[in-house]
Amino acid sequence: MKGTMQAVVLQEIMKCVVENRPRPEPPAGGLLLKVHACGLCGSDLRTIRSGHRNVMLPWILGHEICGEVEETGAGYTGTWRIGDRLAVGPNVYDPADPFCVEGKHELSASVREIAQQWPGGLAEYIAIPGESVASGNILPAPEGMKSIYAAIVEPGSSVIHAHEKAHTTIGDTVLVMGAGPIGCLHVAVARACGASRVIVSDVVDERLRLVQVFEPDATINSAVEDLPSRVRDLTDGSGPTVVITANPAAISQVQAVEVAAKGGRVVLFGGLPHSDSKPGIDMNIVHYMNLSLIGISRFAPRHFRLSLQMLQSGQIPGEKLVTDVLPLSQFNEGLQKALEGRALKVVFEPGR
Numbered sequence: 001m002k003g004t005m006q007a008v009v010l011q012e013i014m015k016c017v018v019e020n021r022p023r024p025e026p027p028a029g030g031l032l033l034k035v036h037a038c039g040l041c042g043s044d045l046r047t048i049r050s051g052h053r054n055v056m057l058p059w060i061l062g063h064e065i066c067g068e069v070e071e072t073g074a075g076y077t078g079t080w081r082i083g084d085r086l087a088v089g090p091n092v093y094d095p096a097d098p099f100c101v102e103g104k105h106e107l108s109a110s111v112r113e114i115a116q117q118w119p120g121g122l123a124e125y126i127a128i129p130g131e132s133v134a135s136g137n138i139l140p141a142p143e144g145m146k147s148i149y150a151a152i153v154e155p156g157s158s159v160i161h162a163h164e165k166a167h168t169t170i171g172d173t174v175l176v177m178g179a180g181p182i183g184c185l186h187v188a189v190a191r192a193c194g195a196s197r198v199i200v201s202d203v204v205d206e207r208l209r210l211v212q213v214f215e216p217d218a219t220i221n222s223a224v225e226d227l228p229s230r231v232r233d234l235t236d237g238s239g240p241t242v243v244i245t246a247n248p249a250a251i252s253q254v255q256a257v258e259v260a261a262k263g264g265r266v267v268l269f270g271g272l273p274h275s276d277s278k279p280g281i282d283m284n285i286v287h288y289m290n291l292s293l294i295g296i297s298r299f300a301p302r303h304f305r306l307s308l309q310m311l312q313s314g315q316i317p318g319e320k321l322v323t324d325v326l327p328l329s330q331f332n333e334g335l336q337k338a339l340e341g342r343a344l345k346v347v348f349e350p351g352r
C-alpha cells in the first residue's frame with residue numbers, strides 16, 4: 001500500500017464523509033487512475049437517499065470519471081500508457097455474452113459496474129479492473145477537452161441510445177418531460193438529431209429556469225399548468241411526435257401517452273419506483289393512435305463513443321451542462337445543491 005487518499009465515503013443513508021482511505025493498488029491487468037474529475041449522477045443521488053441493491057455500505061460512489069493513468073497492473077496488455085488521460089464508462093461487460101457479441105450490450109445480463117462491484121471515482125485514485133479495460137467503455141480524452149467534460153460522457157450515452165431507438169429525426173417535435181441534467185441532454189441530442197421543436201416540462205420552476213440555457217422552444221410547469229392542453233396548443237393540436245419521460249413520476253408515463261401525436265414514439269427513459277410502477281396507462285390510446293412504447297435502459301460502447309464525440313463537437317454543450325465544479329472537500333455542498341435541484345451537473349475535482 002502506498003499511503004492514503006482522500007475519498008467520499010457513503011457511510012449510511014444520507015451521510016457522506018470526506019475521509020482518508022488506503023490508496024488502491026493497480027489490479028492485475030488493470031490500471032490505477034489519478035482521478036481528475038468525477039461527476040455526480042442522478043443515480044448517485046438515489047443511492048445516497050435510499051441505498052442500492054448492489055451497493056454495500058460504507059462505499060465510495062462515483063461512476064462518471066476522467067482520470068490519468070498513474071500505474072498499470074501486473075500483466076496489463078492494454079494500449080494506454082502512464083500519463084494518458086481517459087474517459088471511463090462504468091459498465092463492464094463479458095465480451096463472450098451473446099448479446100455483447102451482437103452489439104446489444106444493454107441487454108446483457110452479465111453487466112457489472114464500476115462504483116457498484118468495484119469502488120468508484122469520488123476519490124483521488126481509482127483502481128480500474130482488467131475486465132473494464134477490455135470492455136470498450138474506456139476512451140482517451142481528446143486533447144483540449146477539459147477533464148470535467150470528459151468525465152460526463154456516461155449520462156449522454158443513455159440519452160443517445162434513447163434517440164437511436166426512437167428514431168428522432170428531422171421535423172420531429174419532441175416533448176421532454178423532466179428538466180434535470182438528463183432532460184437537458186435530451187434537448188441537446190434531440191436538436192442534434194434534427195428535431196424542429198423541443199418542448200420541456202417539469203414541476204419545479206427552478207429547473208425550468210436552469211434548462212433555458214439549452215434553448216428549448218417552450219417550457220411548461222405541469223404542476224400549475226394543464227400539460228395536455230398546453231402541449232396541444234403548442235403543437236396545433238397534433239401533439240409531439242416523440243415524447244421522452246425523463247423523470248421517475250408514474251403520472252408522466254400516463255400523460256406521455258395522452259399527449260403523443262398519432263403514430264408517435266413514447267420513450268420510457270426514467271425508471272419508476274417499485275412501489276409505483278403500474279401507472280394505469282390507457283392502452284386503447286396506444287392501440288388506436290398507433291403509438292410505439294419504447295423501453296430504454298443502459299447503453300452499448302458505441303453510444304459511449306458517440307457521446308464523447310458529441311461533447312467534443314459541442315453538440316452536447318458540456319459547459320452548459322456542468323454548472324458547478326468543486327473540490328472533493330466540498331462534496332456535501334455540491335450534493336445539497338444537486339439534491340435541491342439548484343444545479344445541473346455537479347463535477348468534483350479530487351486533485352484540487
Ligand SMILES: [Zn+2]
Nearest residue numbers: 041064154155
Ligand atoms: Zn451517471
